[in-house]
Amino acid sequence: MLIGPAVLFIVLLVGVPLGLAVYLSLTNATAGSLTGHWVGFHNFVDVWNTPNFRTALKNTIVFTLASQALVVVGAAILAHALLRPFRGRWFLRFLIVLPWAAPVALSTIGFLWIFDSQFSVLNWTLVHDLLPGGGHFYLYKPVNWLLGGIDHLPFVHAGKVDPLNPPQWLGQETLAKLSIILVQAWRILPFATVIFLAGLSSIPAEVEDAARMDGATGLRKFWHVTLPLQLPIAVVALLFGIVFTATDMTVVYVLTNGGPFNSTQVLTTWAYQTGIVSSSLGEGAAVSLYLLPVLAVIAILMLRFARKVEVS
Amino acid sequence: MTWSAIRSHGLSYLIVGPFAIVLAFPFYWMVTTALKTNGDLYNLANVPFKFTTTKGDPEGHSPTLRHISFIFHQTHYVRWLENTVFVGALVVVITLVLALPAGYALARLSGRLGQSVGVGIFLTYLVPPTLLFLPLSRVISKLGLEDRLWSLVLVYPSFTVPFSVWLLMGFFRTIPLELEDAAMMDGCSRLTALWRVIFPISLPGILTVVIFTFSLCVNDFVYAISFISISSNRTLSVGVPTDLIRGDVFFWQSLMAATLIPSILLALLYNSFLNRFIEGFTGGAFR
Numbered sequence: 266m267l268i269g270p271a272v273l274f275i276v277l278l279v280g281v282p283l284g285l286a287v288y289l290s291l292t293n294a295t296a297g298s299l300t301g302h303w304v305g306f307h308n309f310v311d312v313w314n315t316p317n318f319r320t321a322l323k324n325t326i327v328f329t330l331a332s333q334a335l336v337v338v339g340a341a342i343l344a345h346a347l348l349r350p351f352r353g354r355w356f357l358r359f360l361i362v363l364p365w366a367a368p369v370a371l372s373t374i375g376f377l378w379i380f381d382s383q384f385s386v387l388n389w390t391l392v393h394d395l396l397p398g399g400g401h402f403y404l405y406k407p408v409n410w411l412l413g414g415i416d417h418l419p420f421v422h423a424g425k426v427d428p429l430n431p432p433q434w435l436g437q438e439t440l441a442k443l444s445i446i447l448v449q450a451w452r453i454l455p456f457a458t459v460i461f462l463a464g465l466s467s468i469p470a471e472v473e474d475a476a477r478m479d480g481a482t483g484l485r486k487f488w489h490v491t492l493p494l495q496l497p498i499a500v501v502a503l504l505f506g507i508v509f510t511a512t513d514m515t516v517v518y519v520l521t522n523g524g525p526f527n528s529t530q531v532l533t534t535w536a537y538q539t540g541i542v543s544s545s546l547g548e549g550a551a552v553s554l555y556l557l558p559v560l561a562v563i564a565i566l567m568l569r570f571a572r573k574v575e576v577s
Numbered sequence: 578m579t580w581s582a583i584r585s586h587g588l589s590y591l592i593v594g595p596f597a598i599v600l601a602f603p604f605y606w607m608v609t610t611a612l613k614t615n616g617d618l619y620n621l622a623n624v625p626f627k628f629t630t631t632k633g634d635p636e637g638h639s640p641t642l643r644h645i646s647f648i649f650h651q652t653h654y655v656r657w658l659e660n661t662v663f664v665g666a667l668v669v670v671i672t673l674v675l676a677l678p679a680g681y682a683l684a685r686l687s688g689r690l691g692q693s694v695g696v697g698i699f700l701t702y703l704v705p706p707t708l709l710f711l712p713l714s715r716v717i718s719k720l721g722l723e724d725r726l727w728s729l730v731l732v733y734p735s736f737t738v739p740f741s742v743w744l745l746m747g748f749f750r751t752i753p754l755e756l757e758d759a760a761m762m763d764g765c766s767r768l769t770a771l772w773r774v775i776f777p778i779s780l781p782g783i784l785t786v787v788i789f790t791f792s793l794c795v796n797d798f799v800y801a802i803s804f805i806s807i808s809s810n811r812t813l814s815v816g817v818p819t820d821l822i823r824g825d826v827f828f829w830q831s832l833m834a835a836t837l838i839p840s841i842l843l844a845l846l847y848n849s850f851l852n853r854f855i856e857g858f859t860g861g862a863f864r
Contacts, residue, residue, distance in 0.1 A: 268686075268694060271679035271738055278713075278735035279701045285712035339596070346592035357593050359848050360601040366847035367604075367840030370798045370814040374836050375603040378610060378829055384618070386606060386625050393624075455600065459851060512705030515798040519818050533707040533799075540711040541803055550711050557708070564700050 290550035301547055308551035312539075317527050318552060321535040324442070325556075328531060329510045332449035336457045336506055337499070339450070344461035365455035373519040376448050380434035380520075388431035403428070438528045441521050445529060448520060449510050456509075457502045464498030465491070497570045504563050504570075511559060532556055604840065611834040612640035618829065644830035648821070653809050654835055657816035661839075664726055664812060665794040668733040672790045673783070675738050680745025681771065685754070695746060702739040706799040709735070714803045728804045729812070733797065737790040744789075748782035749775070785850050792843050813839055 290308050294301030312318050347358065364372060379386055391405045405426040412425055426432060434440050468491065476490040514533035517523065523530040523538065530538070532555055540549020609626065610618065616634035623629040628639045636643060648654040683695045713732060722728035752775060760770035776783070801815040808820050817835045821828060 267678035267682035271675040271698070271742055272694065274675055274734060275698065275701050275738060278732060279704055279709065279739075282709040282712040282716065283704060285716070286708060289712055289715075342592060343596050346589045346596075349589065351586045351589050355848075357597045358851075359844065360597040361593075362848055362851065363604055363840070363844045364600050366792070366844035367836070368792075368796045368814050368843070370796075370818050371836035371840055372603060374818055374832055375607050378827075378833065379603060379606060381829075384621070384625075384829075389621075389625050451600065451603075454596075508703055508705065512707045514707050515814075518798070518802075536707065536711065537799075537803070541714065546711060546715065553708050553711065556705070560703055560705075560708075564703055567703075568696065 286550045286554060289547050290554050292547050294546040295544050304547070308547045309554075312548050312551045312555075317530055318535060320527060321530040321532050321552070322555065324529060325511055325531045325533075328442070328446055328449060329507055331446045332453065332510055333503060333506050335446070335450040336453045337503060339454050340457035340461045340502070341499075343454075343458045344465055347458070347462055348465050361458065362455045364452050365459075369452060369513070369515045370519055372452065373448060373516050376444070377435075377520060380444055382433055382436060385431070385434060387434070391426055392428040392431055435521055436525055438525060441525060441529050445517055445520060448516050449513070452516070453506045453509060457506055460502035460505075461495070461499060464495045464502075467498075468494050500570050501567060504567050508560065508563060512556060604837065607833040607837045611645060611830050611837060612642070613830060614639040614641050614643075615830075644828070645834040647828070648831045648835050652821060652831070653811070653816060654821075656809050657811055657813045658839075660726055660810065660816075661795055661812045661814075664729045664733065665791040667730045668737055668794050669787050669790045671730070671734045672737045672741050673786065675734065676741035676745055676786065677776070677783070679738075680742045681749050681775070683742065683746045684749035695743070698739050699743050702736065702743065706736065706797065710799050710803045713800070717804050722804075724805050724807045724810055726805075726810060726812075729794075729797075729800060732800050732804075733794050736797075737793050740793070741786045741790060744786055745779075745782060748779060752778060788846050788850050792847065795839060795843065 289301075291303060291305060292301035293304050293308075343361070347354065347361075378384075391408065392403065395402045395404060405428055409425045432440055434444050472490065472494070473486075476486050512533060514531070514537060517529060517531050517534045518537070521529045523534050532552060536549045536553035538549075539545050539552055543549075609628075613628060614630075614634055614636035616631050616636060617623055617629050617639040620629070620631065630637075630639045679698075683691055683698075686694075717723055717728045717732070720728075720731075722731065756778075757767070757770045757775055760774045761767060765773065795813060797812075798814045801812050802819070805811055805815070808816065811820065813835075817832065821832050821835060
C-alpha cells in the first residue's frame, strides 16, 4: 500500500510514454497529433536509410566508447591517488567534483567559450610565448612534434598546428568530435572517480594485510587482490557512464548543435531534430528507440554484476 | 614526517594536482572571463589569464562587475532562477511524498516480491529522458500544459522518484527493526512510529534526497527545451544557452557569470553530501 503511489506514478510517467514511443514509431504521426496511420516498421527502415542517421549512430558509439575509455583510465589513477588522506584533500576533491555538480548545459557553455573560433584560450596557450621576457617557449612546437610521430601510424592523419591559423575546434569535423569526447569525459570523470573511490575504500583492511603477509606487493597485489575485489563496482560505474553519455543530448546540442554539416549528430540530437524541429514525431521516436537495445543490455549486465557483489 | 611519507604524499599531489587543474580549469576561466571588460577580453594582445586595463577603455577598469549586474537587470535571469527554484521545490515535495513511504516499505518488505519491485524501480532510472521526451511532449500539449512550468513539475518526478526510492531504501535498511517495534510497543501506531521515530533519525538520508532531487531538476535540459518555448517561463539550464545567446552574438562575460552562480552553489552542496550520494549508486544496491 505504501509503494502503490510511487509505482503508479512511475508506470504512468515512464511506462506509458515508453509504450507511446513504441506506438508512435510505428505510425506516421506528426506534430500536433498523437495518432497516425499504422505504418509498421516503415519508420525504422526509412530512418536507417538516411546518411545522417548512420552518422548519428556511429557518433553515439564512438563518443561513448572513447570518452568512457578516458574516464576509466583517469578514474582508476585518480581514485588510487585520493585513497589515502593528505593535506588539502577536501579542497582538491571539491575541485575534482565541480564538473559533475555543475549543470551540464551551463558548463558546456564554458567549453563553447574555451573552444571559441577567435578567442580560444586553448589556442592562445598553444601559439604564444609562454616564458616571460621572450623565453621563446611555444607549446605548439612539442605538440607538433608529437603529432608528427602519430602521423607515422597507419590510418591516422593528425595534421599539425599552424600558429598563424590555429585550430577551429568546433568548426572542423575531426576536432569537433574530439571536443565532444573531451567534454563528455570531463563531466563523467568525477562521477566515476567517486564511485571507484567508494569501491576501493570498501576493501577491508584485513584483506590488504593478508595479501601483504603472503608477500603480494605492488602490481601483483593490484592484479590478484585489488582488481578482482573492485571490478564489479568499477563495472557498475562504467555502465552508468555509458548510459549517461549515450543518452545525453545536452553536450552536443550546446557545443556543436550537430554541426559542422551534421557531422557530429548523435542519436538523441537527431531524434530531437527529426521529432521536434522537423515535426516527424513517428520518425523521431524511431530514432530514439534505436537506443533501447543498448539500454536493455546494460540493464541486464547491471543486474548480473549487482548480484555478483551481493554474493561476494 | 618520514621520508617515505613525504614521498607517498608527494606522489598523491603529483597525480591529483594535474587532474584537479584540468577538471577545474573551465571554472577558473569562467571567473576570469566574467570580470573582464570588452576592451580587455577581445584584445588578442593581452595575456588572457590576467586582467589588463587599457587607457581610454569606455568600460573603465578591468576587472569589472558591470557584466554580472547586466544579467540581473537586463535579462530574464532572475526570472529563470525563480522558475528553477519553484519547479525544484515542488518536485522535491512530490518526490518525498512518493518516495519516503515506498522506500520504507521496500526496505521492510522481505522476499521475492519486494526485491523485484525494488529492482524494477531501479531499472526505470535507466530509461533516459531522451527516449521519453517525444511522446511526453505530445501528452503535455494534450493536457494544455505547453509552455507552463507545471509541465516540468509533473514530469520531473519520473526520474527523481526512482532514484530517491532506491537511495532511501538503502538508508532505511540500516535502521534496526527493533526501534520501531519498541515504539509500537509503547502504544504508537505504525504510522506514528514512522513519523516520530524513523523519519527523524533518517533526516540525513532525507536531506540527501532533497539535494539530489533539486540538482537533478536544475540539470534537466531535454524536457525543459521541448516543453517550454516562452523565454520568461524557462529554467536556468535552457534559458541561459538559448536566450542569452542572441543569434550569433555572445555576451561572453554575462554568459560565464550566469553559468558560474548556480554551478558553484550546487558544487558546494554536492561536496557536503557526496558520501551519501555514492551509496545511492553502490551501497543501496548491494547491501
